[in-house]
Amino acid sequence: xxxxxxxxxxxxxxxxxxxxxxxxxxxxTKNGHSPVPFWDMxxxxxxFYVHAASGDWSAWWAQxxxxxxxxxxxxxxxxxxxxxxxxxxxxLVNYLLVCLTAWIFWCMAREQTQSxxxxxxxxxxxxxxxxxQKENMVWGFQSQxxxxxxxxxxxxxxxHRAANTPGRPLxxxxxxxxxxxxxxxxxxNGVLALPLxxxxxxxxxxxxRRIGLLALLSVLGVAAYFHGYEAPxxxxxxxxxxxxxxxxxxxxxxxxxxxxxxxxQPSFMTEGMAQWAGAFLILSCVGLTWRALRxxxxxxxxxxxxxxxxxxxxxxxxxxxxxxIFGLSQALASRxxxxxxxxxxxxxxxYVPCLRQWPVAWRLVWVPLLILVCWALPVQLNALKPPDSAxxxxxxxxxxxxxxxxxxxxxxxxxxxxxxxxxxxxxxxxQRQLSIFGRAPLKGLRALLDTPVAPDFRQGPVCAGHLDxxxxxxxxxxxxxxxxxxYDPHRQAVPPLVxxxxxxxxxxxxxxxxMARPDVASAVTPSAGQSGWRGYLAAQENGRKVTMLDPxxxxxxxxxxxxxxFKIQQPPKAPQAxxxxxxxxxxxxxxxxxxxxxYGSQWPDTAVLGSYVHSDADVGEIRLRLRRGDKLLYRxxxxxxxxxxxxxxxxxxxxxxxxxxxVLDFSQPQLPDEFTTHFTDEGPRWGEWSAxxxxxxx
Numbered sequence: 001x002x003x004x005x006x007x008x009x010x011x012x013x014x015x016x017x018x019x020x021x022x023x024x025x026x027x028x029t030k031n032g033h034s035p036v037p038f039w040d041m042x043x044x045x046x047x048f049y050v051h052a053a054s055g056d057w058s059a060w061w062a063q064x065x066x067x068x069x070x071x072x073x074x075x076x077x078x079x080x081x082x083x084x085x086x087x088x089x090x091x092l093v094n095y096l097l098v099c100l101t102a103w104i105f106w107c108m109a110r111e112q113t114q115s116x117x118x119x120x121x122x123x124x125x126x127x128x129x130x131x132x133q134k135e136n137m138v139w140g141f142q143s144q145x146x147x148x149x150x151x152x153x154x155x156x157x158x159x160h161r162a163a164n165t166p167g168r169p170l171x172x173x174x175x176x177x178x179x180x181x182x183x184x185x186x187x188x189n190g191v192l193a194l195p196l197x198x199x200x201x202x203x204x205x206x207x208x209r210r211i212g213l214l215a216l217l218s219v220l221g222v223a224a225y226f227h228g229y230e231a232p233x234x235x236x237x238x239x240x241x242x243x244x245x246x247x248x249x250x251x252x253x254x255x256x257x258x259x260x261x262x263x264x265q266p267s268f269m270t271e272g273m274a275q276w277a278g279a280f281l282i283l284s285c286v287g288l289t290w291r292a293l294r295x296x297x298x299x300x301x302x303x304x305x306x307x308x309x310x311x312x313x314x315x316x317x318x319x320x321x322x323x324x325i326f327g328l329s330q331a332l333a334s335r336x337x338x339x340x341x342x343x344x345x346x347x348x349x350x351y352v353p354c355l356r357q358w359p360v361a362w363r364l365v366w367v368p369l370l371i372l373v374c375w376a377l378p379v380q381l382n383a384l385k386p387p388d389s390a391x392x393x394x395x396x397x398x399x400x401x402x403x404x405x406x407x408x409x410x411x412x413x414x415x416x417x418x419x420x421x422x423x424x425x426x427x428x429x430x431q432r433q434l435s436i437f438g439r440a441p442l443k444g445l446r447a448l449l450d451t452p453v454a455p456d457f458r459q460g461p462v463c464a465g466h467l468d469x470x471x472x473x474x475x476x477x478x479x480x481x482x483x484x485x486x487y488d489p490h491r492q493a494v495p496p497l498v499x500x501x502x503x504x505x506x507x508x509x510x511x512x513x514x515m516a517r518p519d520v521a522s523a524v525t526p527s528a529g530q531s532g533w534r535g536y537l538a539a540q541e542n543g544r545k546v547t548m549l550d551p552x553x554x555x556x557x558x559x560x561x562x563x564x565x566f567k568i569q570q571p572p573k574a575p576q577a578x579x580x581x582x583x584x585x586x587x588x589x590x591x592x593x594x595x596x597x598x599y600g601s602q603w604p605d606t607a608v609l610g611s612y613v614h615s616d617a618d619v620g621e622i623r624l625r626l627r628r629g630d631k632l633l634y635r636x637x638x639x640x641x642x643x644x645x646x647x648x649x650x651x652x653x654x655x656x657x658x659x660x661x662x663v664l665d666f667s668q669p670q671l672p673d674e675f676t677t678h679f680t681d682e683g684p685r686w687g688e689w690s691a692x693x694x695x696x697x698x
Contacts, residue, residue, distance in 0.1 A: 010366050014122035017373050021126040021380055025098070028131055028383025029091050033138040036395040036436050037085075040064065041141045042416045046435060047425045048073055049080045065232045066322065068225060070185030072144035079140070085435030090140030097146040098137075102128045104154050105345055111301055112352040120352060123369045124345050130376055131383045132263045133341060135334035142335060148187035149339045152311050153346075155179035155193055156200065160304035163204045173210060177217065184221045189315040191225050194218040196307045203296050203303060238321030245324060252320035254278035256331040257313075260340055263332065264376045271328075281347055285309050288350050302353070305346045312343040393514050397534055400512045402426040403442040404449070406536045407476040441497035445510060450538075452506050453499070453549070460554025461490050464524060465498075467548075467559040469654040470537065472567045479509070479536040480564055483654075485520045486513060486548050487531040488555045494531045495550035502538075502546050509546075511535025519641070537561065543670070562651050563670055569663040571633060575603040579663055582624065582632045583695040588676070592620025597635050597691035601661070610635075610691025611681035618689065621680045628671045633693035635661045642683030643690045647675050655679075655690065 037046055044064045051059035052073070060073055079089045102125040109121035136142040158179065161172035180197050183190035198214040206214075241249040255262075258277030262269040289306050292299035316339075323330050355365055398415035401408040402422060412419035430437045430446060437443065465486035472480055486498050500509035515532030524531075537546070543563045549556045571578055584607055595613035602608065611620050616637060624632075636643055640657040647653075649672070656662075666677075681690040 011118055011122070014119050014126075014366075014369070018122045018125040018129075021129040022099075022102075024380050024383040025129045025131055025137060026095060028134060029095055029137040032134065032383070032387045033087065033091055033140070034387075034392050034395050035087055035439065036392075036399045036415060037087075038139065038141075038395060038415055039417070041139075042422055042425050044069065045076045045141060046080075046085070046429050049077060049085075049434070050425075050428045052077060053081070063230065063232070067144065067187045068185060069144040069187065071147055071182060072141070072186070075143050080434055084433075084438050085429075086439075087140040087435075090143060091138070093143050094137055094140070094146060097143060097150055098128060101146070101150050101153065101342065104150070104157055105342075105349070108157060108301065108305070108349055109352075112349050113356075119366055119369060120349070123373070124348070126373060127345050127376075128341060130260070130337065130341055131380045132260055132376070133334060133337035134383070136338050139335075144186050145335055146338055148183070148190050148315075149312070149342050151179050151183040151186055151190065152193040152196075153308050153342060155183065155197060156304040156308050156311075157301075159197055159200055160300045163206065163300040168206070177213070180214070181217060181221065184225055188225075189311070189318055191222050192311050192314045194221050196311055200303060200307045203293070204300055205297070238318065241321045241324045248324055248328065249317075249320050251275060252324050252328055252331050253313075253316045254282075255328060256316045256319060256336060257281050257340055257343065259332050260337060260344060261375075263334075263337065264379050271332075274332075281309075281343065282313070284347055284350070285313075302350055305350050308346050309343055309350075312339050312346075315339055389514075390516065393512075396514070397512055399436045399442060400445075400510075401536070403430055403437055403445050404479075404510065404536060405430075405446060406473075406479050408473055408481060408536070409475060411481075441512070448499075448507055448510075450506055450508070452504075453501055455505050457501070457505075457549060457554050457556060458547075460550075460556055461488070463488050463490075463495075463548070463550065463555040463557045464528075465531075465548050465557045465559065467561060469656065470542070470562050470564055471656050472539075472564050474567075474569050478539055480539050480542065481534070482509070482511065482537045482561075483532070483534045484511070484548075484559070485517050485528070485531040486511070486533055486550070486557070487520065487524060487528040488550060488553065489525070490555065491553070492525070492527045494528065495552065495555065497551065498533055498535065499549040499551050500535075500537055500541075500546045501549050501556075502541055502544065508541050509535060509537035511548075539564075562653060563668070565645065565647055565650060565653055565666065565668055565671065567665040567667065568656070569631075569665055571661055571663050575606070578603065578606065578633065578693075579631050580606065580633060580693065580695050581630045582626060583697055585697075586624040586626060586630075586694065588623035588625060591622050593622040593679070593681075593691070594620075595691075598637060598689055601635070601691075601693070603693070605696050606693050607696050608691055608693045610689060612637075612689035612691065616686050616688050617684040619681050619684060621678055622692070624677050624679070624692075624694075625674065626666055626677055627674050629667045631663055631665050633661045634658055634664050635691050635693075637683075637687035637689045639683065639685055639687030642681065642685075642688050644680045644682070646678040646680065647671070649675070661693065 048059050060070055061068055075090060075093050079085055083089045105124040105128060106121040109124055113120050136145050155176045158172045158176035162168055162176060180194045183193035195218045198218050201211045201214050254275035255271055258274035261277045262274035292302040394414045398412050401411050409419040412422050416422040429435055433443055467482060467484040469483045470480050487494055494513050496513050498511040499507055502508045511533035512535055513533045514530050515534060516530060517532035520531050521529035541561050543561060545558055545560050547556050547558050593609045593611050596608040596610045598612050609622060611618050636658045638659060643655040645653045645655055
């Protein structure tokens with residue numbers, strides 16, 4: 001009676017755990033995503049759809065990096081053709097694929113435990129819903145990453161069913177073959193599925209017809225996949241890694257396989273401990289393989305799990321070969337958690353028959369399972385954390401620049417590595433209003449530029465706001481980047497989009513609200529905490545008066561546009577080619593920038609002068625006597641708003657955040673022939689420092 005009560009209580013407990021993990025992952029998926037296409041989605045999702053919709057059938061089989069993501073492209077096409085690219089459908093697909101993974105593991109657990117011990121299946125359901133793989137849940141592009149593990153797992157399971165069922169019926173075998181073929185269209189590692197299925201069929205002694213069919217499909221699948229294949233540039237290769245860094249390759253594979261245990265408790269685990277966990281997984285597979293091969297006809301499920309683990313091992317090795325050049329820590333990436341979570345789930349199932357031979361251990365197996373749940377719980381609870389609003393805003397602003405066709409390279413490259421390529425890719429989606437470009441506030445935005453607004457907009461209420469900073473961009477001459485804040489005190493709300501209207505009542509720019517401004521919240525009202533905006537203004541409005549306007553209510557306020565006193569350029573990588581025209585003789589008396597930059601930058605014949613002497617808390621001013629046309633280098637810490645530039649006769653300008661060195665080009669025509677600049681750093685907080693670089697002598 002007591003045992004029955006315990007079993008019932010444990011079943012209820014682990015049912016609650018499995019449901020909680022599934023629900024938490026659903027909540028995190030729903031709340032943590034961004035509607036802005038990110039990274040691979042621009043070329044692998046939007047650009048693919050544009051080509052496919054125009055009748056280019058080759059786009060379906062074309063490479064994406066080293067992969068042919070045919071199956072995922074079906075979902076991409078459906079999302080864009082049926083749902084206008086909201087990504088909600090893709091996120092639902094990701095979640096349902098994990099549900100299917102949990103179902104496959106549940107079926108395997110029922111067989112391994114002979115349906116008498118539901119705790120194993122319930123634990124595995126919770127395990128595969130781990131939030132450690134959050135990148136694969138909140139990123140609409142990642143269905144192929146889940147498919148690349150789910151399809152082979154299901155294929156091996158049905159192959160086991162075909163081997164284990166009396167008479168070896170055709171149905172499960174057909175399912176297995178179909179899933180193996182589909183695996184080729186998931187990712188590059190999917191080509192391993194059919195060869196490993198052939199090996200499995202040989203071991204468990206399928207008929208020669210079935211073995212021959214699997215072997216033929218393996219050869220055809222590999223040949224089709226690599227026909228016309230081109231190695232992606234800037235990626236490593238397995239041969240290169242074996243030749244140049246074999247030790248690093250081994251460490252990467254071990255860390256990759258042991259990553260979940262590190263991810264669950266990074267404050268306790270070390271990378272070395274995670275590598276030992278990966279070694280344990282490999283050694284366990286070797287021992288369990290020896291055990292299963294002695295009686296293959298009685299171990300068809302164990303052999304199916306071992307083949308899947310071999311598949312994951314091949315995936316780990318292939319990933320290490322291609323990604324080792326990016327650093328060992330890349331093995332801990334969230335997107336890699338899906339295959340290794342499934343690998344550890346498969347390993348646990350392999351140990352079940354061993355545990356069942358020890359009645360005491362089998363009765364108490366719930367204890368380590370509960371410990372593992374507690375171990376993984378902190379990461380799972382992270383699904384309830386609100387998303388990083390600053391990061392999501394940066395992504396929206398990158399799409400904002402693309403919607404307007406503004407060449408703000410630094411901003412666009414927060415969502416795609418090449419701003420030039422992104423601008424080309426975005427052209428058709430902007431015209432067709434696909435994905436984020438078909439939703440407010442980006443929908444139809446570009447067409448509104450230079451259009452008139454009704455003069456009676458000034459009859460609307462007056463809002464509060466300010467234009468804080470304006471700067472030029474390296475490769476964009478039509479617009480300046482601007483930053484400020486705007487708040488409607490009448491509605492106590494922040495307009496999502498700000499129009500800029502010139503004196504001729506024409507729209508000359510836009511800004512996207514939603515940036516945190518704690519200073520405005522403190523000075524005005526707490527409800528103005530997200531009143532910050534960034535945007536773009538037509539360059540010809542430099543030094544003029546414009547009106548900030550909320551198009552939905554007519555709320556407005558006039559602002560003076562500061563003069564752009566310098567152009568920003570990216571310096572060349574070669575130190576000898578630095579375009580510096582200013583030397584130390586330009587530095588005026590009482591210089592307070594007696595340090596350098598945080599990184600201790602040095603170049604031959606170049607002096608770095610900065611506010612960072614002992615710490616970020618250091619402040620001070622440096623004055624330089626310059627001529628129009630002079631150039632110098634500038635850099636700052638990641639925290640801005642307290643670094644300013646004053647040129648006599650002009651308003652004070654807030655300096656941009658410059659995480660890398662930039663060139664300040666003082667060649668603007670409104671500057672006098674000679675002038676004095678005051679660089680001031682008044683920021684005592686973390687990340688608040690500034691530095692300039694000039695020549696030591698002329």
